[in-house]
Amino acid sequence: MMHKFSVAELSKGLKNRDFSSVELTKHYLKRIERSDLNAFITVTEDLALSQAREADSRLTKGNANVLTGIPYAHKDIFCTKGIKTSAGSKILDPFISPYDATLSYKLNTEGMVMLGKTNMDELAMGSSNENSYYGPVNNPWDKKRVPGGSSGGSAAAVAARLSAFATGTDTGGSIRQPASLCGITGLKPTYGRVSRYGMIAYASSLDQAGPITQSAEDAALVLNTMAGFDDKDSTSMNKDVPDYTENLNNSIKGLKIGIPKEYFSEGLDDGVAKVILQSIKEFESMGAIVEEVSLPNSAYAVPTYYIVAPCECSSNLSRLDGVRYGYRCDDPKDLNDLYLRSRSEGFGEEVKRRIMIGTYALSAGYYDAYYLKAQKVRQLISEDFKKAFQRVDVIMGPVSPTTAFELDAIKDSVSMYMADIYTLSVNLAGLPGMSIPAGFSNNLPVGLQMIGNYWSEEVLLNVAHQFQTQTDWHVHLPENT
Amino acid sequence: MSLDKKQVKEIAQLARLNINDSEAQRATAELNNILHLMAELSEIDTKDVEPMAHPLDMSQRLREDVISETDLSEEFQAIAPKTGKKHFLVPTVIE
Numbered sequence: 001m002m003h004k005f006s007v008a009e010l011s012k013g014l015k016n017r018d019f020s021s022v023e024l025t026k027h028y029l030k031r032i033e034r035s036d037l038n039a040f041i042t043v044t045e046d047l048a049l050s051q052a053r054e055a056d057s058r059l060t061k062g063n064a065n066v067l068t069g070i071p072y073a074h075k076d077i078f079c080t081k082g083i084k085t086s087a088g089s090k091i092l093d094p095f096i097s098p099y100d101a102t103l104s105y106k107l108n109t110e111g112m113v114m115l116g117k118t119n120m121d122e123l124a125m126g127s128s129n130e131n132s133y134y135g136p137v138n139n140p141w142d143k144k145r146v147p148g149g150s151s152g153g154s155a156a157a158v159a160a161r162l163s164a165f166a167t168g169t170d171t172g173g174s175i176r177q178p179a180s181l182c183g184i185t186g187l188k189p190t191y192g193r194v195s196r197y198g199m200i201a202y203a204s205s206l207d208q209a210g211p212i213t214q215s216a217e218d219a220a221l222v223l224n225t226m227a228g229f230d231d232k233d234s235t236s237m238n239k240d241v242p243d244y245t246e247n248l249n250n251s252i253k254g255l256k257i258g259i260p261k262e263y264f265s266e267g268l269d270d271g272v273a274k275v276i277l278q279s280i281k282e283f284e285s286m287g288a289i290v291e292e293v294s295l296p297n298s299a300y301a302v303p304t305y306y307i308v309a310p311c312e313c314s315s316n317l318s319r320l321d322g323v324r325y326g327y328r329c330d331d332p333k334d335l336n337d338l339y340l341r342s343r344s345e346g347f348g349e350e351v352k353r354r355i356m357i358g359t360y361a362l363s364a365g366y367y368d369a370y371y372l373k374a375q376k377v378r379q380l381i382s383e384d385f386k387k388a389f390q391r392v393d394v395i396m397g398p399v400s401p402t403t404a405f406e407l408d409a410i411k412d413s414v415s416m417y418m419a420d421i422y423t424l425s426v427n428l429a430g431l432p433g434m435s436i437p438a439g440f441s442n443n444l445p446v447g448l449q450m451i452g453n454y455w456s457e458e459v460l461l462n463v464a465h466q467f468q469t470q471t472d473w474h475v476h477l478p479e480n481t
Numbered sequence: 482m483s484l485d486k487k488q489v490k491e492i493a494q495l496a497r498l499n500i501n502d503s504e505a506q507r508a509t510a511e512l513n514n515i516l517h518l519m520a521e522l523s524e525i526d527t528k529d530v531e532p533m534a535h536p537l538d539m540s541q542r543l544r545e546d547v548i549s550e551t552d553l554s555e556e557f558q559a560i561a562p563k564t565g566k567k568h569f570l571v572p573t574v575i576e
Contacts (some may be wrong), residue, residue: 098556191536328562344499356530359496430536
């Protein structure tokens, strides 16, 4: 029963000593053991129990924080000292991180309990979690379907209540799309809000970490700990972190919502469109003002992203070469053979594809035609948002063009890339974005995307929380949960 | 612009990846699909548009030149595939 509580409720329960962190942790560990979703790559049972005992002692002594003793699932992309950090890849399967990511350190210091490391698309490249070396993850709403990706394990774990919340990362939609497909709440903060130190880099100008939770209130509580300046991350922003819970209850009367007409064109599933339009009506009934906006370069987000991200990844992943850590091939005959075979045997198909695209686009003679061109279009996409935010406070639309699709259903890479058509431009611009449960289509969850201006996480969380006080989509659970 | 199998194999070598014939076949088709998608960008007039390398209008932060990290060489060596005398070992490069 305890797993049905939100982080906010669990925090109160722990503080009142209705239950202990050890009891709570054992309860979740048992749920993980019984689960057949493949949501975890590593379950850290011993560590979890020792952290829970430590948390209980802090709770008894009265020096606990709001999140002390709360169990969470950590995406396997964050370095965790002494614990395998694979990023879903064979090439990092032997990698036991010698240091903690800043985010891991922060959650530990807060006294939280890490249940394990969650499954993900290899090196965060994918939209279905089918690219993991450790096998696909099942969607708890329908096990024949994907949970989305790349944070598929984290999203499935929260949806099935195998954990109170989870961490995720979002380079092109990897928090919002799985949150949408699994019927939970996911927030990608503004680029630079959460430290990237120790978060295994995919595309460094796009990557951002954020919370995957049951509700906006929980996301606010968790973001309070996640956000903040980090000296160890050169792109971390030195900007005050507000208390994200403070304005949750503000009225949204008069809030200006922009609906980009480009997000409702061809390719959007009718059932998804219906749910999104219905939820926008709900906002109107709450006193928000809805108007149409235009993001004319939206259609170019997919090609732009699939130049920028592969270019950055082909450069970033050159460090995975079998020399200093990770997988090394057997009996290399010379140095080049060591590089070639370690990388060829260690990387999966999609990762190789993106490395090759990036290598090609950055090679002599093609740089201007691809990378420079994409950076210019990236500027135009970003300017579209700037114009829109002169008129409205929040932009709303679908997260994903469809609900969760079946495992093995999408075979070619370009079709898979289209799954992120509504989320990519937010990363290109560096804006905060959120997915919240907005209803169901054929018994599968549909997420509403909310996009805010730079550093407006507070506004997004307030708007999402108000929606969640008027609707109950976020408390629906998959059968037998 | 489209690539043939030979070019794809060359790109793979540049990226230090080995791909066999059947993988190259599939990769060529996939890469050409992706390049076709990218070609859409040529429709857009980007004359006078500043390229955007980064979402935040920020410059590289500088810091005082002081030692801030402790020596973790032992920890780093401990997880390496092959080490010796504080070095990472690879097959002999120069006899």
